[in-house]
Amino acid sequence: xxxxxxxxxxxxxxxxxxxxxxxxxxxxxxxxxxxxxxxxxxxxxxxxxxxxxxxxxxxxxxxxxxxxxxxxxxxxxxxxxxxxxxxxxxxxxxxxxxxxxxxxxxxxxxxxxxxxxxxxxxxxxxxxxxxxxxxxxxxxxxxxxxxxxxxxxxxxxxxxxxxxxxxxxxxxxxxxxxxxxxxxxxxxxxxxxxxxxxxxxxxxxxxxxxxxxxxxxx
Amino acid sequence: xxxxxxxxxxxxxxxxxxxxxxxxxxxxxxxxxxxxxxxxxxxxxxxxxxxxxxxxxxxxxxxxxxxxxxxxxxxxxxxxxxxxxxxxxxxxxxxxxxxxxxxxxxxxxxxxxxxxxxxxxxxxxxxxxxxxxxxxxxxxxxxxxxxxxxxxxxxxxxxxxxxxxxxxxxxxxxxxxxxxxxxxxxxxxxxxxxxxxxxxxxxxxxxxxxxxxxxxxxxxxxxxxxxxxxxxxxxxxxxxxxxxxxxxxxxxxxxxxxxxx
Ligand SMILES: Nc1ncnc2c1ncn2[C@@H]1O[C@H](COP(=O)(O)OP(=O)(O)OP(=O)(O)O)[C@@H](O)[C@H]1O
Ligand SMILES: [Mg+2]
Numbered sequence: 001x002x003x004x005x006x007x008x009x010x011x012x013x014x015x016x017x018x019x020x021x022x023x024x025x026x027x028x029x030x031x032x033x034x035x036x037x038x039x040x041x042x043x044x045x046x047x048x049x050x051x052x053x054x055x056x057x058x059x060x061x062x063x064x065x066x067x068x069x070x071x072x073x074x075x076x077x078x079x080x081x082x083x084x085x086x087x088x089x090x091x092x093x094x095x096x097x098x099x100x101x102x103x104x105x106x107x108x109x110x111x112x113x114x115x116x117x118x119x120x121x122x123x124x125x126x127x128x129x130x131x132x133x134x135x136x137x138x139x140x141x142x143x144x145x146x147x148x149x150x151x152x153x154x155x156x157x158x159x160x161x162x163x164x165x166x167x168x169x170x171x172x173x174x175x176x177x178x179x180x181x182x183x184x185x186x187x188x189x190x191x192x193x194x195x196x197x198x199x200x201x202x203x204x205x206x207x208x209x210x211x212x213x214x215x216x217x218x
Numbered sequence: 219x220x221x222x223x224x225x226x227x228x229x230x231x232x233x234x235x236x237x238x239x240x241x242x243x244x245x246x247x248x249x250x251x252x253x254x255x256x257x258x259x260x261x262x263x264x265x266x267x268x269x270x271x272x273x274x275x276x277x278x279x280x281x282x283x284x285x286x287x288x289x290x291x292x293x294x295x296x297x298x299x300x301x302x303x304x305x306x307x308x309x310x311x312x313x314x315x316x317x318x319x320x321x322x323x324x325x326x327x328x329x330x331x332x333x334x335x336x337x338x339x340x341x342x343x344x345x346x347x348x349x350x351x352x353x354x355x356x357x358x359x360x361x362x363x364x365x366x367x368x369x370x371x372x373x374x375x376x377x378x379x380x381x382x383x384x385x386x387x388x389x390x391x392x393x394x395x396x397x398x399x400x401x402x403x404x405x406x407x408x409x410x411x412x413x414x415x416x417x418x419x420x421x422x423x424x425x426x427x428x429x430x431x432x433x434x435x436x437x438x439x440x441x442x443x444x445x446x447x448x449x450x451x452x453x454x455x456x457x458x459x460x461x462x463x464x465x466x467x468x469x470x471x472x473x474x475x476x477x478x479x
Contacts, residue, residue: 116272117319121333121385122308125301131332135323 004183007174011184014170015191021087021156021166022195026149028092029099033145036096037103038129051100058097063155066090071162087159087166095152102144106137139211146203150196167191221284223248223389223421224269229278231264231445238264239445241278248388249419253432253453256442257468262425264445266391269423270313271304283310283388309337312382313391316398318374320366326353326377327362330384337385345384352380356410372403376410383414389421390414397427404428411435429472433457441465 039051058066071086081089110133118128160169167188174184222245231239238261246252254262267273269280271287280287289296290303299307321329330349334340340348353359356376366374375395382390392411396404408431415422415435426432432439432453439456441449441464449462460466 113315113317113319114321116270117315117321119272119308120270120311120313120315120319121381122305122337123333124305124337127336131336132321132323 007178007184008187010174011167011170011187011191014165014167014188015195017084017165018153018156018167018192019195020084021091021159021164022149022153022199024088025091025095025152025156028088029094029096029148029152030145032092032096033099033103033148036100037107040100040104041107043125055097055100058094059101063090063094064158064161066094067158067161083159083162083164086162087156087164091152091155091159094155095148098151099141099145099148102141102148103137106140107133109140110136139207142203142207142210146200146207149199149203153192153195153199220248222246222281223250223283224423225279225281226265227279227281229265229268229280230276231261231268231273232276237276237445239268242445242447244440244447244450246389246421246423248421251415251422251435251437252424253436253439254423254425254442255427255429255432255439255456255468256448260442261445262442263393266313266393266423266425269389270311270391271308282307309385310387311389311391312385312387313393314375314378314382314395316394318366318371318378318398320374320378320381322366324365325362326358326364326366326369329366329377330381333381334384349380349384352383353377355413356380357406370403371399372406375399375407379407379410379414387420389423392422392424392426394425394427396431427472429457429469441468443468 036051036054039047040055042048042051067086067090070090071081071083074081074086114132114136115128118132123131156166157168159166160172165173171184171188175181178184224246226245227243229239229242230237242261242265254265256262264273268275269282269287275288279289285307286296286299287304287307288299290299291297321332324332327346327349330352331340331342331345334345334348335342350359350362353362356379358373358376358380361369361373361377366377369377379395395411396407399407408428411424411431412435414420422435424432424435434453436453438450439453440447441456441460441462443464449456449460449465455461456465457469460469
């Protein structure tokens, strides 16, 4: 025992990996959520079906198994990913499936009146979504997106399965080397909490920004 | 003789097994101001919604400005209209709703300019200048930057009228545009509509329970019951001298309910 500074830097390196997974995973989840969420309300049955299949599959199986597939099984299909890429992909696709349902729900909750007003002023389908429906749906999505992002952060711990040195993995290393469980795990407890806090703050900031001047909309 | 701007021919509309409109036919001449009156559930709203393509039809034909609304020609055969055809046809028609249906996330000005900019490619500056003129006309120039939530019902409805006018449709549909308003706000909206009726040659279809207003506004009144026209004619005839028993009893009930005629 002794070199606590070294151990701390080990954990901080892990924190960086965790942060990277979270940020990139959230970005992917967001893109996927919009595509699949809009796909769910498409007027084309085939697109609806595809989106539903994706969502049901990723919600219905565990992130653990998904990660395993992405990293260990995809190479047999000729797709080999770096561990970090595999981690981002599994996390993004998994959380994206949940967030897609949020997108769908928010879009469907915009009152019918609004669609009818769009038709009466002769907007095209795309214009309706882009200028009227989506802007009203977005503020409804954000709070739940915040929860999804924090779920994703917590989910990052599974990536040690594919030998990614994230925060939890590094805490294990420190524990093995020092024999102390309390100190490394108390440290990452605080770090996870701070990251979650930063995430929800960030989302809240975006929320106020987007809903600014929208008071009284509903 | 000019041709009718709207020709409704044998229109049938069913919701499930319930036939709301059963073989309805009537024409509207360009510039005509038409009032549609009748008991609740007689299908007045349904007619306007069908004209605005918010509702599909079950059978029959509608011609607007010389073109079929719900049908088009393909390889010399008549087929149901596709979205592109409906889009083209909608440019002839505007509608003002009972509950305004303004875009809550847009300012008053943006509510009015959005569609002209998007659907007609009007330059923003021009669209805004035109919107200001319209706001001036409905007496709300000072509210251009307000959000709909900051307006009273009467103000909202006047913005909604301006929004519909901005697209310069040849036909305007008004569905009970004052019935969601507090009584003291009704007058300001009716005033705008009277001016509109007097000053433009737009064709207007008005569904209303305000018989006094229908009387003043309309060139012709159609009395509906159960999805059919029971009686029609100039307002003087319908309101002062109705021939049909059903029209008479409807008007008696309306008067008994405290409405002016
Ligand atoms: N989407 C719908 N599904 C089923 N029935 C409907 C639908 N829309 C209207 N109806 C029915 O069609 C009939 C005509 O409705 P409509 O709204 O056109 O009447 P209205 O003459 O406008 O009545 P009101 O004066 O009460 O507004 C009513 O019996 C109504 O219940
Ligand atoms: Mg009605």
